[in-house]
Amino acid sequence: MSFSGFASPWWLLFLVVVAALAVGYILVQRRRLTNTLRFTNFELLEKVAPDRPGRARHIPVALLLVGLTLLTIALAGPTSEQRVPRNRATVVLAIDVSLSMEATDVAPSRLAAAQEAAKSFADDLTPGINLGLVAFSGTASVLVSPTTNREATKTAIDHLQLSERTATGEAIFTSMQSIETLAAVLGGSDQAPPARIVLLSDGKQTVPESPDDPRGGFTAARQAAEKDIPVSTISFGTQYGSVTIEDEQIPVPVDDPSLEEIAKLSGGSFFAASSLEELEGAYDTLEEQIGFETTRGDASRPWLMLGVFAVAGGLIAAMVLRQRLP
Template sequence: MSFAHPWWLAGAALVVALAVGYVLAQRRTRRHTLRFANLDLLDRVAPKRPGRWRHLPPALLLVGLIGLTVAVAGPTAEAREPRNRATVMLAIDVSLSMEATDVAPNRLDAAKEAAKQFVDDLTPGVNLGVVSFAGIATVLVPPTTDRAAAKQAIDSLTLDQRTATGEAVISSLQTIEAFAKTVAPVSQDDAGGAGVPARIVLMTDGKRTVGRTEQDAAERAAQAKVPVSVIAFGTDHGYITVEGEQVDVPLDTEAMQQIAQISGGDFHTAATSEELKSVYSQLGEQIGYETKQQDVSRPWLIAGTVLVLLGAAAGLVIVQRIP
């Protein structure tokens, strides 16, 4: 917990001073009382005190004042809030290498299942688009909150030749830019969609074979302030069969890391279907929610006020006066 106005906590020193003053006053009263030589006369003259219960009202008041002091200092705590205006483009590699069976039943089918789970778990208010890429990049679904459309597009993915990784990133950026122009800004900072957060999630298993380079695409993403989360999916011993011949299709993590690093995103690896689902789950939490400092002064204010009122009431009941 942190405080928006921490200097108000100095008021706690005054409360402590009041507590010390109360203790000293009680001792002083006791010393003055014991100056009477005739204790029998003292018992008849001095009023009966309610014993230790007489300390309850000031104690409640002091604790209540501490609570009110904390409330005035503006306590805040971290809270997770769902993003309702974020845009996410999910780019999925459908090159022939995705036919490799090093991930059961094969890379593409495992990727489909994990991607659909990602769609289901993503915060409902996030606008999600889907891009498939092989020799070219194709926008299957523009950003929308319609999850059924995204899942239907993922189910329809089919294999094709070549891998245009850079084109997938650039097509995603163009789609985000076009969508941002259709979103009504909620503030001056959001004009043109600039204040609306966006992210590209790129799932691929191999290096680019055609189209613009990964570096060019990553630099454009960095300029647009759209980070790319890259998932390298598969193993180094994957292979496919082409015209009866075995063709190795290992991961090219160096190029993928370059995209993530230049764009300001993050890089993940997944060698199994379970690992891929775990990565998607992490990204869903990261993309779908944001951490904000939330005001938590209300409980302190309520508790402090209640204790002060209880202290005043206890004073009237126990010692017939408000402390």
Template sequence: MPSFSLRGFVGPWWFLLFVLLALFVVGYLLAMRRRRRDTLRFANLELLEKVAPARNRRRRHLAPVLLGVSLVFLIIGMAGPTSEQRVPRNRATVMLAIDVSMSMNATDIDPSRLAAAKAAATSFVSDMTPGVNIGLVSFAGSATVLVPPTTERDTVTQSINGLDVAEATATGEGITASLAAIDTFGNVVGGAEGPPPARIVLMTDGKSTVGMDELVAAQDAADREIPISTISFGTDQGQVEIEGERIPVPVDDVTMREIADISGGEFHKAASAEELRRVYDTLGEQIGYQVERVDASRPWFVLGTITALLAAAGSLLISQRSL
């Protein structure tokens, strides 16, 4: 039987028909009681049991009971039950902002942070629902919009595979460049409905070292109602070799969490390639689909119709046997 909640009905006033149904049941029971009383008054009990055994008398109630059950199903159907259903989004914008600073060469993630990031981001883009436009921003010492929002997945995946490291980390610039790309795209495709809902997916592995304050950029995103989902990627044991010197490159979970909190997004931690894939899978489910309430009355009408037919068949069968 379909599941439902009172909050999920379009026309709950149809449930008032249950009052009439209850009156029908009470009337039927009273009629049966009166009929039995009249029968016992004028009939011999031994003769009654031979002519109409108890099992036959019980069978006579089958059709009315089925009819009552049918009415219950039909009343629920008329009340317009709804259910939640995941449906692909047909308009949305996602900017992937990926850190390509030198720390992404760290091998605490096998084979390296950057290689694992490329693989996970490529899978994320390829699996995204068709109605979502995806763009790509890379940032190190500065930020570059490599691909403006588009539904062409091959363009984005090719750019991801071409990412290479550079010096410094300008996280704030990466956010700002993503916001600019979203604004430009929204102005082009906005129309009467306005720009599509947008989100930034920011993946970085360390502290910002140059450029504007990333928390100021996060506030700018919040002011535009564009949440930032942050992925803090890597471990505290990460190191890179620069000019023969081993330099620690720990992740900056604290700042990434602050960016997410300020902008209204979610913080994710990924300390392995597998965890990063799971994070991207989660984001793909959140971004690519939305939950809508859809009509769920058909199963109730089907059940009501089938039960009504059974009631009619039972009534016919009992009438034939009584002839």
């Protein structure tokens, strides 16, 4: 642990006192030995000198010095990195409901698997986080404004309906607007609560055609980065997926590159999932990233406990070995 890892590091100067006590004890023992050797009649010395437990007699003092060292460290306020649940954050889950999500390359279908994993994500996310739901196809709409009420979100997930086309950029813009609306309603702080968009899609953006269009996915991702709202994307499906539209089999391969670029531009994370298990794994990772934050907290309790045990052990050893307190 570095010097900066203590809340009150100047207490560590007391270790000089502990070291001085240790040196003093050694000097006293040597002086006693010198005085003892002045006796010339060793037979008389053996009769008058009390029996001593040999080197074991040093155990009480050693334990007391160790205890003082540990208690001094505890007084200095050692800190450590700790993971604590977030109680003030916003997450918007944006789910693609374009017709390609009807593909059955992921059993029982992309949409059904996405619904199951999304509900599990809602259940496992830290309770204090506000979770919202956006569905997008040719347009995007807020189905549930960010709230801590998970039942509302899960009910909306169960009632997702498929539609034509994919407007990825609109999904991001709509999610950002939902986050900003909640931040304005909550107020009470100069700094908006941390926010994240989790976007699940299986295909390439079709509305508008170019992701760099003013309403395109790449443009939306850049604006999200400017507002410090990372977009974590999940590419869900396989390269051989297909759907049947008007008796015609149409291939609907996933589009990893564009979703990965959106995550990169916005400062989020990218995940590729081709099964329900992989999708749940991606959500688990996101829950760890979103649901917890790392802070420096007090870590003095273990040092305090060890110090007390060492001091108590020293006193007990003194009474057992020397029949008196040191």
